[in-house]
Amino acid sequence: MTEMNLVQAINGTLRSEMQANPDVIVLGEDVGKVGGVFRVTQGLIDEFGADRVIDTPLAEGGIIGTAIGMALYGMRPVPEIQFADFIFPAFDQIVSEAAKFRYRSGGEYTVPMTIRAPVGGGIRGGHYHSQSPEALFIHTAGLKVVCPSNPYDARGLLRSAIRDNDPVLFFEPKRVYRAVKMDVPEDDYAIPLGEAKVVTEGKDVTVIAWGAMLFEAMAAAQEASAQGVQAEVIDLRTLWPVDIDTITESVEKTGRVVIVHEAPKACGFGAELLSLITERSFLSLEAPPLRVTGWDTPFPYTLENEYLPLQHRITPAILDTARY
Amino acid sequence: MHTPEEPAPTNMPDALRAHGVFRVLGDEGRADSATDPKLPLQLVQDIYRAMVRTRVIDQQLERLQRQGRIGFHIGSVGEEACILASAAALRPTDWLLPCYREFGALLWRGFPLQTYVDNMFGNIDDPVQGRQMPDHYTGRKYRFGSVSSPIGTQMTQAVGMAWAAKKKGRDEVVGVFFGDGATSSADFHTAMNFAGVFETPTLFLCRNNRWAISLPSEQQTAAATFAEKGVAYGVHGVRVDGNDALATYRVVREAANRARAGGGPTLIELMTYRVGGHSTSDDPRAYRVQDEVERWRRIDPIKRLREHLVRQHAWDEARERKLVSDTEQELKRCIEASEGKKPPPIESMFEGVFDRQPWHLREQQAQCVSGPRAKARH
Missing domain, CATH: 3.40.50.920 (Rossmann fold)
Known part of the structure; x- marks a missing residue:
């Protein structure tokens, strides 16, 4: 058991999933050298290199579109959208493409991709750093949507999301990032998706x-x-x-x-x-x-x-x- | 790229006479010896046959749509060279992501015509269980993508696939088809940018067929060419006579070789013309003059390659007649077989949304199956 906050729990799970599977990669804006604006991916680039922790150009549609391409090819990308409020340039790729690939291709193509994004208010962020867009994705057939409340659940749910064969939106409550600390096991436990x-x-x-x-x-x-x-x-x-x-x-x-x-x-x-x-x-x-x-x-x-x-x-x- | 020595064929539309358009075939099927890729005759014949086969299928499907036997078709009449020669220039291990006008490339890869027609009918033998409208095919086994209707979305995906192939150290190239209209989409810009920054082995195959439904290419961009858009992204750009199968083959092959060797992506502007409507739902007489169509018909890609083969005594009228008739018969048999098949079972509508069916779909499936049936036929 180690005491950790939500940021540390997610960081540790990304690290262990990347160690376990070379097809797991992280990409997004500022996720590499700086470790993300909330530092959730901090240090991953030092362990896995810039080929697996990729600082991308500033285009959410490009981050998700290319992540879908990697997933179609057989990888398990974990793209980060810096704030859920900025996910909309990628909405078409998520709704028209990721959500529909399995269905429209008769199962020939699948998109095992986990999109991480901080959600919610309480950090004095105004319109564009506070929203909770989960309903838009729940409404879209073919997507799974996860939102943990604490470090223990985040670890087990993120592991299940990354190993899931369907696209998952993994929404991280940014107000909880550093507000909650708890003892979390360091082993590779998973919490099945779909269990309250x-x-x-x-x-x-x-x-x-x-x-x-x-x-x-x-x-x-x-x-x-x-x-x-x-x-x-x-x-x-x-x-x-x-x-x-x-x-x-x-x-x-x-x-x-x-x-x-x-x-x-x-x-x-x-x-x-x-x-x-x-x-x-x-x-x-x-x-x-x-x-x-x-x-x-x-x-x-x-x-x-x-x-x-x-x-x-x-x-x-x-x-x-x-x-x- | 070489500067063509062979003068442009007479009566060629002005766009194709512009400086910097790579070309091999001139008047009367003459190949410019300086630019001719000198392909084996057998390969040129194969490409030619595939082009004719594609044309015949297009014409027949259009007729069937008019007769009300199929719901929709989106064709490629006039664009056969840029589609088939591009497909032929890639290796079978390379990937091709389609727009929605490239069934010819899918058939070139070996996809059975019967399966294409079953997909068009959305019947029980359709690999995607009638979930998509006609001409929205998938062919992963053939390293061919899955058609979706939104414009341009396949481009960033093609960059991602090429990026993944590169990461895994495989010498595979991903070619992605799109029209001139798609160059205005956000995905075009992000795809070009990502491909440039990460030097992915992606070939951007832009079929500039001069019309995006009713919008002419001059209104799609203020740039003089589509190829020059590559400059802004540090991506090599090239213009090729897309009605010239030999020129297309050479340009695509060279770009693929460069990508394979780590030289990064290329934007290839395939200059061609959409001779038909956007789809069977469109009547282009509402927005363009017939004279323009006739000018492009004079440099029809099939006609030009046929002249080239005939010059070398590698093709004749009898072979042409047999090819057309065989294709018509083959398609007729496929249509007859497809028409007699049942629709997919109702249960299938609720399958394949997720890897494992969740409770709400299981519940809705049971509700639908045991509920009242729609009155209209499937």
């Missing part, structure tokens, strides 16, 4: 969250328990394909649900989760499900703490639904 985790058990309300908001949800659950409401908090970990069984099991126990995410409310992933829950567990519901999300505005700079679905908004939602 119940992080706090409770009988009254199900709270679903992921990434940085998991900690806000946990704090809110703690606050609610002081008022006699026992919330069960689920960390989705893999957003798509989502672990529907863990969700329905919990909702059918509590009959009440609160979903928390940073992305805007309209067509956010919460909307899909609520549809799945009502389709499956309608008769178990005791109260209208609630969403605590970012507002349907662009991500603001000065007022980001009013935009984000932080503890101060989650606790009342838990109590409201419990007392409905």
Whole structure:
């Protein structure tokens, strides 16, 4: 066991996967000598050289397009998009190409590629360094979407993502990068994609969250328990394909649900989760499900703490639904 | 590149008479001895046969579309030299990533015509299970890519593949086809830039057929040529008479050799002409004058290579008639076989989205299979 933060956990997993498989390479803007703007790839270039830790020209479409080409050829590229907000020049390559190659080619071509990108607010980054675009990729058939909340999960999930035979978007909550430290095993454990985790058990309300908001949800659950409401908090970990069984099991126990995410409310992933829950567990519901999300505005700079679905908004939602 | 000594064929469109267009074939099929790649006669005959076969298939498929027997076709009439000679100039171990007008190159690689037609019909024997519209084929076994409709996306992928081949120390080259329209796409610029910076063994095969649906190449760029765009990226650029199979072969082969030897990528502007519409859904009479089409027909790539072979007594009318008739018969048999085949099973729609089928697709598959059936036929 070693105590490490999210940055160190991801860095260590990249290192061990690159050691284990010469087809695993890292490419992106400033990922080499400087080790990425968040230093997640720091030191990899010293161990693996500039041929496997590639500083690319500044073009996200080029990073993902060439990474797809490498994957088609049989490699397992792990491209980095510096901020998820900058992924859109590569959107066409991800949506029209990576997501569809297996299907459109009858399985002849596959794209085993893991796109890493920091997501979320809370670092005073304004519109373009704060967004959470997961729903756009969940909506696209053929993509898997992962968002760990802590170093332990990040290590196990990144290993599974890199070894997965389909394209995976691996979203890293940048607010957690250095904020959370925990003991992490150094062995090559993997956490299967598609398995959520119940992080706090409770009988009254199900709270679903992921990434940085998991900690806000946990704090809110703690606050609610002081008022006699026992919330069960689920960390989705893999957003798509989502672990529907863990969700329905919990909702059918509590009959009440609160979903928390940073992305805007309209067509956010919460909307899909609520549809799945009502389709499956309608008769178990005791109260209208609630969403605590970012507002349907662009991500603001000065007022980001009013935009984000932080503890101060989650606790009342838990109590409201419990007392409905 | 050599400066052609042979004068341009008379009546050649002005674009092709421009300085710096590499050419071998002149009037009446004469090859310029200074530039002639002097290919074995057998190879030239093979390329010629493939060009004619491609033309015949194009014409027949267009007819079938008009009869309502197939839904769509996107053809290559007039562009056979630049497609087939490019394919022929590469090694079987090299990769070819298509735009969507290069079924001729796929067949050259040995892809069965029956499979091409099954793909067109999207039937049960289509290797991609009817998931794509006609002329969106895949041929990994033949080191041939997978067609997608968005313009230019294959270019950055071609750079990535070539880059991977280089990293693995294999002497493979990746050729990527695209039209003049695609040179305006973001992928063209990023692909050229990445290829230049990382010196990947990529051949950018730009079929400048002068029309991107209704937009003439003069409105696609303010640059005098497409080849000169290579300069901005440190990528070698060359213009070749794309209606001249011998010139195309030579330019592509030399660029491939240079790439193989570590000399990096080349942008090859294959100057040709889209004689037909953009696809069977297009009527070019709405935006271009017939006189222009006729000028290009006079330097038809098949006609020019045939004249060259006839000069050497390596081709004649009887062989031509037999080739055309054999191809027509072969295609007719394939069409008849394809028309009788069933559509892919409904279950297949939910397969192959991921390596392993997740719960939501399993659920939707069961819902769809046990649910009501669409009234329209497949």
